[in-house]
Amino acid sequence: MSLSSRHLLGMQGVSRNDIQLILDTAITFKEVLERPIKRVPTLQGKTVVNLFYENSTRTRISFELAEKRLSADAVNFSVSTSSVSKGESFKDTIKNIEAMKVDMIVVRHAAAGVPHYLTQISDSNVINAGDGIHEHPTQALLDMYSIRERLGKLDGVKVCIVGDIAHSRVALSNIFGLKTMGADVSVCGPSTMIPKQMDELGVKVIHNIDEAIQENDVLNVLRIQLERKAREYFPSIREYHKYFGITEDRLAKNGKDIVILHPGPINRGVEISSEVADGPSQIILNQVTNGVAVRMAVLYLLGTQN
Amino acid sequence: MKIALKNVILFNPDQKLNKKSNLLITDGIISKIGSLNSEDLKNCQVFEFNDKYCVPGLFDMHVHLREPGREDEETVVTGCNAAAKGGFTGIACMPNTEPAIDSAEIVSFIKQKAKDHLVDVYPVAAATMGRKGETLSPMSELVEAGAVAFTDDGVAIKTARILKTALEYSKMFDTPIIEHCEDESLAGGAMNEGLNSTLLGLPPIPSVAEDLIVSRDILMAEYTGGKVHIAHISTKNAVELVRQAKAKGINITAEVTPHHFHMTDDAVQTYNTNTKMNPPLRTSKDVEAIIEGLKDGTIDCIASDHAPHSLEEKEMEFEYSPNGILGLETQLGLALTELYHKHILSFEQLIEKLSINPRKILKLKVPKFEIGEKANFTIIDTDEVWSVDIKKFKSISKNSPFHNRLLKGKAIAVINNSLFFLNEKFHSI
Ligand SMILES: [Zn+2]
Numbered sequence: 224m225s226l227s228s229r230h231l232l233g234m235q236g237v238s239r240n241d242i243q244l245i246l247d248t249a250i251t252f253k254e255v256l257e258r259p260i261k262r263v264p265t266l267q268g269k270t271v272v273n274l275f276y277e278n279s280t281r282t283r284i285s286f287e288l289a290e291k292r293l294s295a296d297a298v299n300f301s302v303s304t305s306s307v308s309k310g311e312s313f314k315d316t317i318k319n320i321e322a323m324k325v326d327m328i329v330v331r332h333a334a335a336g337v338p339h340y341l342t343q344i345s346d347s348n349v350i351n352a353g354d355g356i357h358e359h360p361t362q363a364l365l366d367m368y369s370i371r372e373r374l375g376k377l378d379g380v381k382v383c384i385v386g387d388i389a390h391s392r393v394a395l396s397n398i399f400g401l402k403t404m405g406a407d408v409s410v411c412g413p414s415t416m417i418p419k420q421m422d423e424l425g426v427k428v429i430h431n432i433d434e435a436i437q438e439n440d441v442l443n444v445l446r447i448q449l450e451r452k453a454r455e456y457f458p459s460i461r462e463y464h465k466y467f468g469i470t471e472d473r474l475a476k477n478g479k480d481i482v483i484l485h486p487g488p489i490n491r492g493v494e495i496s497s498e499v500a501d502g503p504s505q506i507i508l509n510q511v512t513n514g515v516a517v518r519m520a521v522l523y524l525l526g527t528q529n
Numbered sequence: 530m531k532i533a534l535k536n537v538i539l540f541n542p543d544q545k546l547n548k549k550s551n552l553l554i555t556d557g558i559i560s561k562i563g564s565l566n567s568e569d570l571k572n573c574q575v576f577e578f579n580d581k582y583c584v585p586g587l588f589d590m591h592v593h594l595r596e597p598g599r600e601d602e603e604t605v606v607t608g609c610n611a612a613a614k615g616g617f618t619g620i621a622c623m624p625n626t627e628p629a630i631d632s633a634e635i636v637s638f639i640k641q642k643a644k645d646h647l648v649d650v651y652p653v654a655a656a657t658m659g660r661k662g663e664t665l666s667p668m669s670e671l672v673e674a675g676a677v678a679f680t681d682d683g684v685a686i687k688t689a690r691i692l693k694t695a696l697e698y699s700k701m702f703d704t705p706i707i708e709h710c711e712d713e714s715l716a717g718g719a720m721n722e723g724l725n726s727t728l729l730g731l732p733p734i735p736s737v738a739e740d741l742i743v744s745r746d747i748l749m750a751e752y753t754g755g756k757v758h759i760a761h762i763s764t765k766n767a768v769e770l771v772r773q774a775k776a777k778g779i780n781i782t783a784e785v786t787p788h789h790f791h792m793t794d795d796a797v798q799t800y801n802t803n804t805k806m807n808p809p810l811r812t813s814k815d816v817e818a819i820i821e822g823l824k825d826g827t828i829d830c831i832a833s834d835h836a837p838h839s840l841e842e843k844e845m846e847f848e849y850s851p852n853g854i855l856g857l858e859t860q861l862g863l864a865l866t867e868l869y870h871k872h873i874l875s876f877e878q879l880i881e882k883l884s885i886n887p888r889k890i891l892k893l894k895v896p897k898f899e900i901g902e903k904a905n906f907t908i909i910d911t912d913e914v915w916s917v918d919i920k921k922f923k924s925i926s927k928n929s930p931f932h933n934r935l936l937k938g939k940a941i942a943v944i945n946n947s948l949f950f951l952n953e954k955f956h957s958i
Binding site for chain 2: 312313336358
């Protein structure tokens with residue numbers, strides 16, 4: 224079995240079979256991660272470049288670990304965003320990296336579509352590690368893996384994504400992946416943070432967090448950006464927390480067993496309270512472990528295609 | 530020097546003329562129309578055109594030449610060469626050069642650069658100094674130097690206050706204010722706001738950003754009695770607003786680009802930077818409204834918004850890439866293919882929008898087929914099928930999304946200023 228594409232650019236258009244294959248392969252790798260020697264020789268001799276134009280230590284470390292545990296040669300290439308305007312062009316950077324004979328490029332970039340563009344100027348396999356507010360497919364895969372691990376299935380599972388849907392690459396990738404796997408997807412957040420076209424994607428929109436809790440099996444709680452620009456979309460953090468924050472009281476009031484995911488890093492007391500973040504409903508740290516396994520699966524499946 | 534053009538269909542809606550004939554041109558002036566005798570043909574170079582249309586020279590009223598400032602992307606001369614190849618004998622060039630066209634010296638500089646060319650260049654000057662929207666440009670001096678209109682194109686005139694002043698002041702010369710309609714506070718995105726921007730994760734520009742400024746400008750044109758010309762109209766609401774304003778008798782005209790009359794934001798799905806323009810490609814509803822606007826005359830003319838950019842500027846991340854595409858060398862072919870051959874516009878309407886109306890908006894003389902008139906025409910083969918090849922462009926830049934596109938119809942020759950462009954070359958006549 225192998226994937227039908229040479230790249231993982233996003234969850235849009237990825238088939239059910241391919242998602243299934245990645246998630247099933249990740250089970251094997253999760254077992255590897257539980258062994259005393261957490262390394263397999265699968266990608267020996269392959270070189271993977273982690274090309275990060277945005278600072279994201281977590282995602283980079285997760286990829287780097289995944290690469291090392293597959294015995295690939297991992298190279299980190301970080302470019303500060305400030306040098307984008309003056310420094311070397313993106314194309315020249317890629318040409319340089321290619322000249323060093325690499326096999327795969329994991330790319331994180333603030334501009335949407337960069338992984339797509341990268342496939343046009345490079346022969347390497349490309350994995351999107353987050354492009355602007357577009358997609359973050361490995362995050363969606365690890366979220367799906369974690370849900371399946373906890374609930375045993377994805378088909379028919381009711382998942383609500385909570386937060387700034389309009390400016391989240393995690394939301395879009397989750398929507399595509401979950402829908403393909405037969406989950407029932409809704410979104411919940413202030414109306415300024417939800418794109419008008421959600422219904423065209425077959426996604427239900429909820430503005431009441433209690434309703435979201437009552438109606439769903441899983442909440443995927445997104446990080447609220449605290450920078451000034453993101454803050455245009457709601458009056459205050461206090462108001463956001465009051466009406467959309469996930470608190471223990473709120474969960475208790477709705478008296479329901481619910482699984483809580485968060486892609487991290489958490490703003491405690493904003494989108495989620497500390498008690499919930501550390502409580503029995505959350506599987507946040509499982510997500511982190513699963514992230515390595517899922518990324519190993521993606522690297523393995525792309526790196527061993529002929 | 531004498532040349533004869535045999536078997537051309539003289540076509541000029543402004544003269545109600547549609548007649549097969551022959552033309553004798555002596556030193557760039559029409560000296561005879563009709564059958565030519567042996568005396569006429571003595572020492573005369575004869576060109577046979579086999580019933581091709583000969584129309585008043587086409588005019589593109591929205592062209593970005595990059596001189597002064599970015600001569601690596603386009604100069605006045607290379608832009609004029611591209612215009613001639615595209616079938617245009619006249620162009621109006623936009624003031625967003627470096628420095629901006631906000632002084633008589635720069636107007637003269639551009640006129641000087643174009644003076645020996647077949648293509649007539651009419652600078653459109655900045656409405657405000659440096660296009661900054663703060664103080665009025667020296668409009669009287671600019672008009673005296675040859676400016677034919679004013680605009681801050683690239684952006685709308687910044688405030689209602691300075692727009693009011695510009696419209697009131699420019700009334701003295703009866704020149705239009707050409708507006709790039711986009712509300713500043715809603716600007717800055719990379720594509721139209723809608724399902725595609727959501728799916729592609731690209732920062733959006735909502736269509737209401739255009740509608741708001743079109744409304745403002747219509748109201749201000751009504752209030753001041755000044756003339757507003759809406760550049761590159763792109764939204765359904767904007768078309769409707771212009772239609773209503775015209776019905777009320779407000780002095781307003783509008784143009785549309787070839788990309789906006791036949792492309793939608795679906796084209797952005799591959800993140801091809803040659804689909805990035807401002808205004809952005811919109812939806813099929815907008816395109817349908819534009820087609821209706823072209824048909825019923827709400828939209829007066831077709832203009833290219835020819836915007837040369839270097840390869841380095843277009844080979845990059847979509848969000849960071851500059852807006853705009855080339856247009857001069859594909860405009861006529863696209864208009865014929867998408868509007869004439871699809872029976873949306875008659876040939877007469879097409880020539881009105883590509884030649885007559887833009888000249889009238891800018892108060893320029895419309896060329897005529899009459900003895901003693903200057904020969905200023907375009908000869909068009911409406912049926913030749915050709916493939917766009919950016920490598921053959923006369924423009925220095927190559928940023929066109931239409932490479933390898935099959936088009937039906939093209940200009941085969943243009944004549945103006947005693948120069949004849951035929952078979953890729955300029956000939957003195
Ligand atoms: Zn413009």
